[in-house]
Each structure stands twice: as structure tokens, then as C-alpha cells.
Amino acid sequence: xxxxxxxxxxxxxxxxxxxxxxxxxxxxxxxxxxxxxxxxxxxxxxxxxxxxxxxxxxxxxxxxxxxxxxxxxxxxxxxxxxxxxxxxxxxxxxxxxxxxxxxxxxxxxxxxxxxx
Amino acid sequence: xxxxxxxxxxxxxxxxxxxxxxxxxxxxxxxxxxxxxxxxxxxxxxxxxxxxxxxxxxxxxxxxxxxxxxxxxxxxxxxxxxxxxxxxxxxxxxxxxxxxxxxxxxxxxxxxxxxxx
Numbered sequence: 001x002x003x004x005x006x007x008x009x010x011x012x013x014x015x016x017x018x019x020x021x022x023x024x025x026x027x028x029x030x031x032x033x034x035x036x037x038x039x040x041x042x043x044x045x046x047x048x049x050x051x052x053x054x055x056x057x058x059x060x061x062x063x064x065x066x067x068x069x070x071x072x073x074x075x076x077x078x079x080x081x082x083x084x085x086x087x088x089x090x091x092x093x094x095x096x097x098x099x100x101x102x103x104x105x106x107x108x109x110x111x112x113x114x115x116x
Numbered sequence: 117x118x119x120x121x122x123x124x125x126x127x128x129x130x131x132x133x134x135x136x137x138x139x140x141x142x143x144x145x146x147x148x149x150x151x152x153x154x155x156x157x158x159x160x161x162x163x164x165x166x167x168x169x170x171x172x173x174x175x176x177x178x179x180x181x182x183x184x185x186x187x188x189x190x191x192x193x194x195x196x197x198x199x200x201x202x203x204x205x206x207x208x209x210x211x212x213x214x215x216x217x218x219x220x221x222x223x224x225x226x227x228x229x230x231x232x233x
Contacts (some may be wrong), residue, residue: 015201024200030214035221035222037224042224042226043207043209043226043227043229044226044227045160045211045224045227046210046223046224047222047223047224050221078130091159091160102148102150102160102165103162103165103214104150104211106160107159108158108159109159
């Protein structure tokens with residue numbers, strides 16, 4: 001079974017609108033961390049946001065927020081006020097305590113295209 | 117965020133030659149470094165995990181004699197693709213982590229695009 005599932009291969013959004021990228025995860029470990037990374041066409045992986053399994057509040061970083069629903073095992077990324085520069089591949093990833101908080105498992109990614 | 121550099125960014129080599137890729141953490145000490153491989157339009161696949169001063173731990177299916185990893189210091193890890201073949205052509209990305217805790221983030225290098233002719 002996949003540990004990280006991103007069901008949207010591609011998403012389109014107009015500039016200045018908000019967009020939600022879906023991510024569900026599968027783990028039996030009570031302690032884990034969830035990450036979102038952005039990969040533009042240049043290839044670099046840019047860290048966006050982190051949510052710990054014990055965090056009570058949803059993480060926010062500027063225009064990025066993580067909608068963490070622990071019971072549903074979902075960690076959706078919300079980008080508010082999309083910009084053209086947000087066009088990129090977005091990866092959801094998880095790290096579990098049983099791996100010593102080291103190994104990141106990635107989803108297959110969602111390609112986001114922002115149009116003017 | 118922390119900065120990780122990778123060199124070279126792009127390399128083209130002939131089949132049978134060896135290629136070395138360097139990964140450096142520029143403004144923090146990386147207790148653990150990771151090497152990933154990414155094929156076009158696919159996700160990242162972890163190849164190996166290395167801790168400074170110890171042997172790398174390779175993922176299942178990754179040939180350790182082909183992909184040599186050296187983590188000589190807290191700021192430098194190298195991946196050497198030995199006797200490269202066209203099927204080794206791929207995008208190789210390293211990442212570095214400063215500590216072993218839940219909140220420690222992996223920061224990625226810009227990647228190296230390897231083309232083997």
C-alpha cells in the first residue's frame with residue numbers, strides 16, 4: 001500500500017485564486033511528520049511547510065497552510081492568492097519515528113499550473 | 117532555510133566512465149545526508165542514507181558497488197557513479213538534515229542531471 005497518496009496528477013488555477021492540493025497518508029506510527037515540497041522546472045526541491053503529528057494547530061507559512069485532519073489521515077496544502085511563480089510540481093512527504101525521523105517517503109506529486 | 121549545494125549541476129559522460137557528484141551543506145552541519153534519484157515525471161526515490169564517518173545504508177535494489185557514497189565530513193557527501201551506463205542517466209538529488217529530531221527538515225540540493233552517452 002502506498003504510504004503517501006496524491007490523487008491529483010495536475011491542477012489548474014487562475015492567478016490570485018486559492019488552490020488546495022490533496023495528500024493522504026498511511027501509517028500506524030503515532031509519531032510522524034508531514035512535509036510539502038515544491039519542485040519547479042529547474043529541479044530543485046524547495047521546502048514549503050511542516051506539520052508534526054502531535055501539533056494541535058494547522059501549520060502556516062506565509063501563503064501556504066496545511067489543512068491537517070488527523071482522523072482522516074489527510075494533509076492538504078492550501079495556497080492562497082496563487083501567483084504565476086507557483087507553477088511547479090508539488091510533493092507531499094512523510095517521515096515516521098520508526099525510521100528515526102530520517103527517511104522521507106514521497107507521493108507521486110501534483111503538477112500545478114497557474115494561469116494569468 | 118538552510119542551503120545545500122550540489123556540483124556539478126549537469127554532466128555528460130561516455131559509457132564506462134565514473135562520475136562524482138558532490139553535495140555540501142553550506143551553513144549547517146549535516147549529521148545525515150541522503151541521495152535520491154528521480155526519473156522524468158516521477159517522484160523521488162531514495163537511494164541511500166549516509167551518516168558522517170560511517171558506511172551508507174542503501175535501499176533495496178540499489179547497487180552499493182555501483183553507487184559509491186562517501187560522507188567524509190559534516191558538510192560534504194559524495195556520490196560516485198562507477199562505470200556509468202545509459203540506464204544510469206537520471207536526475208540525482210541530495211539532501212541534508214541537521215539533526216535526528218522530528219522537527220528537523222531535510223534541505224535539498226539543486227540536483228545533478230547525469231546523461232550517459
